[in-house]
Amino acid sequence: MIDVKAVCDQYMQSRYLREATDEALQQRLEAIGNNLWSTGRDGEVTQPRSLDHRRGMLELYTHVLREQMERSKSGELAFDEAAVRLEASARYIRRRTVHPIAFGPDCYAKFGKKEHILLALTGKLFIQPAAKYNDPSLNAAQLDDELQHHVRSPNERLMMRLIGLDDHGNEVEVKPHWGELFRYMNVPNFYVWCCGLGYDARLFSEFEANAALVVKDKAAFEDRFARAMAEQLPDAVIGHGPIQYYDPYTTRRDQLMPAFSKNIKYLYQNEYRFIWQFQEERELKPFLVDLGPLHDIAEVVELVADE
Template identity: 25%
Template sequence: MEDLFNLGKLRLQPASFFSRPELNQAVRDDELSLPLSFSLTKQQLKALVANPQDVPESVSEHRLDIEFSSSADFWMYCVTQSVEPRLVVDFEAEACVLVRHRDEFRKRLIESARDATSNATMREGAAIYVDPLLPKTPKIFVPLSKPFGYSYQDEYRFCWLPEPANPRLGPLDICIGSIDDIAELIVL
């Protein structure tokens, strides 16, 4: 955290990195896929299948399990939008950087990442927390979506999707310059 605060050094991690088994529970997640279950009526089911005549009349509802996945790896930089004691414990943090001027941090991050990710489309936004058993919509953008069990993390995500798509990426180290003018380093 000191290098981030004093020098502005940070790492854009590939989404594939976060599924590594050695990561702690708060960090470990399959960022490349999101399994969901939908409850379909008989009419909805008939509209989806190639053989609607074979759907039994006795079926009133049917559970449909779908895994939404990203066809390629992408880079991520995630931050929290809130200060919660649970985050310190779950992430085993020894320090944190409290950004006081979020817009300026965002601007510096995007500008500094531009060269390293020149052939990538950048997307950002608050994480969309999805109930895997009761999703509100079938329109899922995997890079910004997470199971709702992580909602306490209140994430804001910066994602870079390379073009052409790449099945496996490495990390990108970038430097946004010292952020001591827009943030505060808190050593725990």
């Protein structure tokens, strides 16, 4: 799938993880490994659906192993992708659905509690301010600071001179230890409604869900959503599209997209989102919007109870 030697040589040209702690490297391995598996139509564990995503994750995983090898001075780099996938998916429990999956892969899928999903099928959608997702009471798949993002690199630095005093009180230039340079992107609060671009049974587990709204006619849904929200928020600017996932270590600040960027640790979610932004900041509160019944363009997938 990848040329390990070429990937290692590429990493050593920048060695962008050299300032990361050993603990941070291990956490990075786990986060990348968590993106190296998906599920098939019937919930079986599979490789990631996107070959590009799989290749990118394998390259980043190899970079971490090469950094660890450099620190330990060990002479061999090898790993078993299947074993990584098995370990990363160890907690996943395959669940049966009430009815077999019959729809195609081209859909939107919103996972949640059955009572909320059944309400969504009637066209009533809950719209949240993005800031609400920075709430420690949410599960790991939901919790995220949507309004602040950063990239980091040990290969960039501010131009400066540090002057100190030597043992005799004379001014001398002090040579600093350069760490990582952080660059931030702050985003004004906005309204957002999120879903998956495609149906992935894995997300029942990740979102602690027992049902999913599957939208089979995406164009009709987008049109109804836009018209209903225009009545509620006539001065808002709507946008919708797939999330651009970024790795803080290998992404430039100017590559971040306001309201459409998420840390690469969430890549497995394959998120598609609808957003509403305003020219000036204002207080945003959650609300329900009514699109009208969605039975003609959507259906509910429900897990068998008490399995």
